[in-house]
Amino acid sequence: MNFRLNVITVALLANAGVAMAADGYGLANANTEKVSLDKWKCNACKVQTGTEGNISAGVGYVNDGHDLRSANAMGTDNDVATKIDADITHVAESGYRLTLTAHDLGMDTGSASISARKPGKYAVTAGLRQMETYGNTNAVTPFSRSGEFLSLPANWANAGTGNGVDVSLVNPLEMSLKRKRYSLDTEYSADSLWSTYVNYQREEKTGTKSTSGVIFNQATMLPQNVDYTTDTFEAGVKLSGDHWFTALAYNGSRFKNDNDSLGYANPFGQTAGQTVAYLSEDPDNQAHTVSLSGLYTDMGALLSGRVLIGRMSQDESFSTLGYGYSLPEGNADAQVDIVGVDLNGTQRFGDVRISASYDYYDRDNKTDIEPWTQISVSDVNGQVAYNTPLDSTTHKAKLSADYRISSGMKVEGGYDFKREERSYEDRENTNENTLWGRFTLNSFEHWNMWVKGSYGNRDGSNYQAGRYTSTENNALLRKYYMADRERTMVELRVSHTPLDNLTVDFGGRYAYDEYDNTDIGLTESRDGSMDINVNYQATKDLNMNLFYNHQIIKSQQAGSSNFGNANWFADVRDTVDVVGFGAYYDNLWEKKLRLGLDYTYSDSDSNTVVRQAVTGDFGAYFAKEHNLSLYAQYQATEKVALRLDYRFQRYEDNDEANDIDVNSIWNLVSFGNIDHDYTANMLMLSVNYKL
Numbered sequence: 001m002n003f004r005l006n007v008i009t010v011a012l013l014a015n016a017g018v019a020m021a022a023d024g025y026g027l028a029n030a031n032t033e034k035v036s037l038d039k040w041k042c043n044a045c046k047v048q049t050g051t052e053g054n055i056s057a058g059v060g061y062v063n064d065g066h067d068l069r070s071a072n073a074m075g076t077d078n079d080v081a082t083k084i085d086a087d088i089t090h091v092a093e094s095g096y097r098l099t100l101t102a103h104d105l106g107m108d109t110g111s112a113s114i115s116a117r118k119p120g121k122y123a124v125t126a127g128l129r130q131m132e133t134y135g136n137t138n139a140v141t142p143f144s145r146s147g148e149f150l151s152l153p154a155n156w157a158n159a160g161t162g163n164g165v166d167v168s169l170v171n172p173l174e175m176s177l178k179r180k181r182y183s184l185d186t187e188y189s190a191d192s193l194w195s196t197y198v199n200y201q202r203e204e205k206t207g208t209k210s211t212s213g214v215i216f217n218q219a220t221m222l223p224q225n226v227d228y229t230t231d232t233f234e235a236g237v238k239l240s241g242d243h244w245f246t247a248l249a250y251n252g253s254r255f256k257n258d259n260d261s262l263g264y265a266n267p268f269g270q271t272a273g274q275t276v277a278y279l280s281e282d283p284d285n286q287a288h289t290v291s292l293s294g295l296y297t298d299m300g301a302l303l304s305g306r307v308l309i310g311r312m313s314q315d316e317s318f319s320t321l322g323y324g325y326s327l328p329e330g331n332a333d334a335q336v337d338i339v340g341v342d343l344n345g346t347q348r349f350g351d352v353r354i355s356a357s358y359d360y361y362d363r364d365n366k367t368d369i370e371p372w373t374q375i376s377v378s379d380v381n382g383q384v385a386y387n388t389p390l391d392s393t394t395h396k397a398k399l400s401a402d403y404r405i406s407s408g409m410k411v412e413g414g415y416d417f418k419r420e421e422r423s424y425e426d427r428e429n430t431n432e433n434t435l436w437g438r439f440t441l442n443s444f445e446h447w448n449m450w451v452k453g454s455y456g457n458r459d460g461s462n463y464q465a466g467r468y469t470s471t472e473n474n475a476l477l478r479k480y481y482m483a484d485r486e487r488t489m490v491e492l493r494v495s496h497t498p499l500d501n502l503t504v505d506f507g508g509r510y511a512y513d514e515y516d517n518t519d520i521g522l523t524e525s526r527d528g529s530m531d532i533n534v535n536y537q538a539t540k541d542l543n544m545n546l547f548y549n550h551q552i553i554k555s556q557q558a559g560s561s562n563f564g565n566a567n568w569f570a571d572v573r574d575t576v577d578v579v580g581f582g583a584y585y586d587n588l589w590e591k592k593l594r595l596g597l598d599y600t601y602s603d604s605d606s607n608t609v610v611r612q613a614v615t616g617d618f619g620a621y622f623a624k625e626h627n628l629s630l631y632a633q634y635q636a637t638e639k640v641a642l643r644l645d646y647r648f649q650r651y652e653d654n655d656e657a658n659d660i661d662v663n664s665i666w667n668l669v670s671f672g673n674i675d676h677d678y679t680a681n682m683l684m685l686s687v688n689y690k691l
Contacts, residue, residue: 050091051089053087054088055084056643057082058084058085058684062078063079063681063682064077067676067678077108083110087102097117099117114127120189128182129180130180130181135209136676139671140173140662143222148225148259150223150264152267156169156267158267158269160218160269160666177208181203182201183201194237197235206227208223210671213279215266216271216272219667224281228255228256230254232252234250234251234252246294247291251289252287253288261278261280276322278322281319284314285316289310292306293306301348302344303345305341306342309338310339313336315333333367338361339362339364341359342357345357353401355414356399357396359396361393369389370387388424390422392421398414408444409442411438412437412439414435415436416432417432417433418431426479427463430460433456433457435454436453437454447496453490476520480521480522483522485513485515486513488511493506494507501537507530508529520559521557523557528553531550532547533546541588544582545581546580546582548580549579550576551575552575552576554573556572557572569610582596583596601626603623620656623651624651624653625651625652626649628646628647629647631643631646639689640688640690645686647681648680651678661673
């Protein structure tokens, strides 16, 4: 059979081929014997040359509400904000394309990229992205930094005494993290059979984050300097044929920390013989993986798989500042090898489709076991401890089938299995078994709905408390992610279109977890949620959208204060509500003006009630947030448009863990009250020019 496919036909078949192959509608199953393409004409196939796109510049004013956290929503911590947006493409007669894009460039979350490509031959893209996460400026600390050491004021009086911390000696602290990501991506296609790619990325992370230091029974919150660099390199080759695809890929990363350790003066004076202390920081490390993947499809069947091997390692020298014991080795010489296998298969038999998959992942820790002198927070016991090389192996298997009863009616069912094997853990292995079923109905006009139910249980080997596992824990304690559990879950989704211009979507989910073999730990959890979304196209130019989401999680926990049977109990209730509204009105004022509005409100609450002789709670936690965005865009001329944006955020939270005055606890030097309560605004004017 000899025939010629035009560009559009090939593009449609290539994009739909993999997704449709699972349903038996792949390119290999198409009957093209009687297709005549001789008179087909592609009017859109002519290459449009020249330069087109748009570029815009904006300037605005920000009122941050005297809280640094507001910069996460406003995109900058500056009073005056500037940005550039661009989307420009140049196409040469040879088909060569040059594309320049920018989004919020000049803001703290801006990005830009430039790409040169010859479709079907090669592509080179260079990019820059900046991301900044702001904590707050409400924190206070008595420390000042000199290199990798935190010093106290010369006239510092020891904390933990009757006078407490002298608040005149603490200063504001800004906690924020900034990431700059540089990337270079290349791709080359030799012909229709194979292609190759090479991608490189460097991320630089700087700023200040919080950490803590402990000497004996006294704790100090510390500002830690961050200076990380991560390099990632990817390369691979892809081969494809009529019914198959395969790829060989390499992925490597290197992490470098310019800080080896963090030293600090003891704010409590001399404790257990120490006036200074040192913390080791994250060590330099690297990871490498090689993978081979493939896919084959024919006669309604689809088979795919992947095999990968990898190694993670780090051999940084130990930091021994302030440590008076001898070490068996100068570094950990840590090494972890990983092996993974993924297999997937699908076959259709008439109206029935069978799918199966198997995933295998093995983590083999080959770090040498050495004896170390163990030092605990409460005492120096002099015992010899060993590093524990935690190995794990995970098996996952899934089998499912679906049957199309009639047009618009389908039933599905399946079985999922998961086994986890661990070394030097409280439980050597766990097995999870889950049965599920789903019914889909969309045969009624204007209605589309489905309901899914599942039941699963987890069990495994006996718990063991030994030298390498949980000697410090109550023998009755069961960690929730290893404990025996029964889970029942049901989900529902309904979509209704009563009018051509009105759509209503509704969904709900409820899950119940029971840990009936747990005496100490999590014993029960209930998680329910529902959401509704309404979209109304009132007129051709007016669109409105409304959504609401509600989630409530209730859990019960049992504990012991005497290392024996349960003698206290806790009830935890978490509630999250999110509501939002959006609208836009187009073609106003002689079809030159567009107005838009977006508003969201979120409210999360958490409360923990503890029962032990008397009933009390840990104090309420809540976070409430209002976000409002308004914009007006006016098309002044055919090429020039003006846009005015207004952003508003009102945020308030309360967390007992953050509401700690520097003198609230005698053996703790804290950052003070770092709760948030602010109102922030931003007004920005932009000019857009269409090329």
